[in-house]
Amino acid sequence: MDFHCVTTWSRLNLTWGGTSFADFYRHKVAPRLRDVQSVRTVVLRGQDGYRTTLPLSDLLAEQVLLADELNGEPLNVAHGAPLRLVAPAHYGYKSVKHLSRLEFWSGTPKVRPAAFAFMDHPRARVLLEERGRWVTGWVLRFLYRPLSPFVARRFRTALLRYEQQRERGHRDA
DSSP states (O other): OOEEOTTSOEEOSOOEEEEEHHHHIIIIIGGGOSOGGGOOEEEEEETTSOEEEEEHHHHTSTTOEEEEEETTEEOOGGGTTTOEEEOTTBOGGGSOSSEEEEEEESSOOOOOOSSOGGGOOSSOBTTTTOOSSSSOHHHHHHHHGGGHHHHHHHHHHHHHHHHHHHHHHHHHO
């Protein structure tokens, strides 16, 4: 599957492994719900505090996974270990890393976006270039492109800090 970031970069032909979200929902979630037909929205939360929402109908698409592997290897921390949602039809910010909690709602919950509200589209579909709210996709593409190096640098710094803390913890144990 291809993975597209809202800031204009893409990674093509990635091989994710895991469990189909639709199978997980059908076998583990739906049997526990009082009213299966009422669920419309899912809140996805990561261990790092990140959160977003997607319509349940989008999550039940064939290629959506609860992934624990990438390219034949166990998922590492940089790519969202131990578990990550992968929704290829949506921009990457909907593919929550370090997935820790799913909430199933009948309506549209009030979830504060992890970024500025204009940057969080309710669906964020790649084919429709839904990069954010209230602003046309091509305008955001133009604005986001110069931010890519900054975002990548910030991510590398955070990952390095995490790895150093983890190394210190192993030495102290």
